[in-house]
Amino acid sequence: MERLIKTFKAILASLIVAATISMGGQAFAQEGEISGTVKDHKSDQGIQWVKIKVKDITAGRVVATGVTDAAGNYSVVIPVPGKYSLEASKRGYGYARVKAPDLIELSDTIPKQTVNLLIGGEEWLKYDPDVPESAMSWETGAGKSYLIPAMEIPTFLLLLNGYNRLAYSNLEENGEKVYDSSWSTFRSHLFHGPWGIDTDAFNINQFAHPYQGSMYQGFARSAGLNYWESLLYTNVGSLLWETAGETTDPSVNDQFASGIGGSFFGEVLFRMASLVLEGDGGKPGFWREMGAAIISPPTGINRLAFDNRFKPIFPSHNPATFSRLQLGVSLKSDLNDRSAASSTIDTEATVDFTMAYGLPGKPGYSYKRPLDYFHFEFISLANPDNPFDSIMIRGLLLGKDYDAGDSYRGIWGLYGGYDYISPHIFRVSSTSLSLGTTYQWWLTRAVALQGSVLGGVGYAAAGNVKQEGERDYHYGVAPQGLVGLRLILGERTMFDLTGRSYYLTGMGGDDPGGREAIGRLNMGVTVRVYERHALGLIYIVSVRDAQYPDRADSHQSTGTISLVYTLLGKNRFGAVAWGNYGNSEWY
Structure with a gap:
């Protein structure tokens, strides 16, 4: 019995020691x-x-x-x-x-x-050792290509010209088919011009051509070139189309819209496509690749055509963002138009997508690259005659951040802008440069005011929808301004207001005696109902006053009230938290 007791004690001691060791290991695993x-x-x-x-x-x-x-x-x-x-x-x-x-x-x-x-840094490898054929690095610039976009852009133009020859084979101007261009017409346009103002439809000149320019920008950016290098490629691409793509004389307005407006448009699309590819980290799957290609087709083409060489994703540096998708219907419209054929506007379904990228106040975020801050808004209507109500872009080209006390953060500098606004009865579009600021001010620890104030000059087109003369709109240099405000009340409610104004002069156009003053005011309230789901009420009013020596003065205005469902982005209302202000869990 005594031996049995000793044996039991030895076994018990061993178990205690083993348990202690096990608990010690578990304690380490936890700590x-x-x-x-x-x-x-x-x-x-x-x-x-x-x-x-x-x-x-x-x-x-x-x-x-x-x-x-x-x-x-x-x-x-x-x-x-x-x-x-x-x-x-x-x-x-x-x-x-x-x-x-x-x-x-x-x-x-x-x-x-x-x-x-x-x-990052110069010491980083120029290729993935597991995939030796890959070569591009956004940080070092290794592997980027000047040659590939220099070949892609002319190829794209040749394909576009070939399509237009087939689709618009009977389109003529001054007795010549518009798209039957040749080496002879190219040489004549390049060396002799003459440059002027063309008579294409408003949506062709002010939307289709800037989007065409965005393709040039996208080919260059997705091949690893920086913004300024890509801007050069975009303007050369525009020049090639003006001189070689058509038999009509090259136009100054298209060079502005495609070369400069297209670069702003293309950079924003490239940045948004890169955000989709970054996602929440990891290798992009099929749907992220598809989404990025839809947003920026040149990015998708280069990623597919050149395999690993252009697979590295442009680094966003984790900007503070605000995004929302609104789906709704206009419930009431006010119309004052002395020259339009109809005085009524049917109720229409609307889609509105907005993104603000690089909002000021994010700790550690810097503004060293063009368009590290931008604001993009796109509104579409269920109207086959006017599907694109507006596309509005503004972005910081050159500038820096600043602060004023503990509760205020902002950026200021030179902004680039592209606007296309077409509210039923008249329209305006501008490619511009402005000086201004974008800021966020915490009024209390839970209430934030975001805003932008810009003033500058653009090359703009504006006019009536009803045809008057050879063209239904006019070009000229246009001083313009913008004031935007967004008041964020905690995690529940947001009020926003944006006002734009344009004063179109006859300078630089073909109607030197004309003048147009155009204003647009967008007001809204959004109430978050559950997580990222919200409801909103929007009122948009647009006003135009025009004076031309060869016709009666014109006054037009239109206003629309819409009820919308809003899907907020992952940062919800987009207020940027820092220090003791805000709550990062809200956003």
Whole structure:
């Protein structure tokens, strides 16, 4: 019996020791941790969606993975003590996998370690060692191509001209078929011109041509070129179309709209497509690739045609964003038009998409690249005669951020803009440069005011929908201004108001005696009902006063009230939190 008792005690002691060791191992598993921050080597700002991988040096296997949050912070739990290596990588920052400079040792006495890393820089590899044929890096510029877009743009123009020859084979001007261009017409236009103002329809000159310019911009950007290099390609592409794409004389208005307006349009589409590709990190799947290609077709073409070479995704640097999709119907319209054939507007379904990219106040975000801030709005109507009500773009080309006290953050500088507005009975479109500011001001810790104030000059087109003379609109230099405000009341309600004004002179056009003053005011209220779902009420009023020496003065106005369902983006109302202001969980 005594031997049995001793044996039992020995077994019990062994079990206690084993349990203690096991509990100690479990305690480490709960507390063992490697954490830190990953920042961009140039801007010193935290980078979101960086992949973190921890490898056990002894076992030679990966034991933990993680991903950085919006501020670039990460934390990974380590199951057992030992020696580890850590590496970080992110698509769009080249293909290198930056490693912690030293081995990381965790033990019972030191269960936690902090490791901070920088990503990007000249030392990053020019290609993925696992996929040697890939070559482009957005950070170093390695692998970008000047030749590929220089071939793609003329090819695109040849295909477009060929399509137009077939689709519009009977279209003539001055006794010549418009698209039967040749080497002779190209040489004549290039060296002798004459440059003038063309008579194409408003939607062709002011929407189709800028979108055509956005294709040139997209081919260059998706091949790795920066904005300014791509702007040159876009203007050369526009010049080629004006001189070689048609038999009609080259036009100044198209060069502005396609070459400059198209570059603003194309850059915004390229940025939004890149955001879709970035997603929440990881390799883009079929639907993300498809979505990006729909937004920016040249980006999709280059990613598909050149396989891994152009697969790296343009790094957004994690901007603060606001986006919303509105679906609704106009319930009431007011019309005052002395010259239109009809005095009524039918009730119409509407679709409105808005995105603000790079809102000021995001800690660590910088404005070193053109259009690191932009605002984009697109409104479509269920009207076959006027499907595109408006496309409005403004973006910071050159500027910097600033602050005023603890509660105010802003950016100021030179903005580029492209507007196309067509409210039923008249229309206006402008490609512009403006000086101004965009800001956010926390009025209280839960109430924020966002806004923009811009003033500048553009080359614009404006006119009546009803045909008067050879063309139903006129060109000229146009001083213009914008005031935009958005009041955000916590996580529940948002009021927004945007006013635009244009004063079209006859300078630079073919009607030097004419003048037009156009204004547009957009007011709305949005109430969040559940998570990202909201309801809204919108009122839009547009006014035009025109004076021309060869016709009666014209006064036109139209107003529409719409009830809309709103799907908010993941940041909901888009208020940017910093310090003690705001709550990042709301947004």
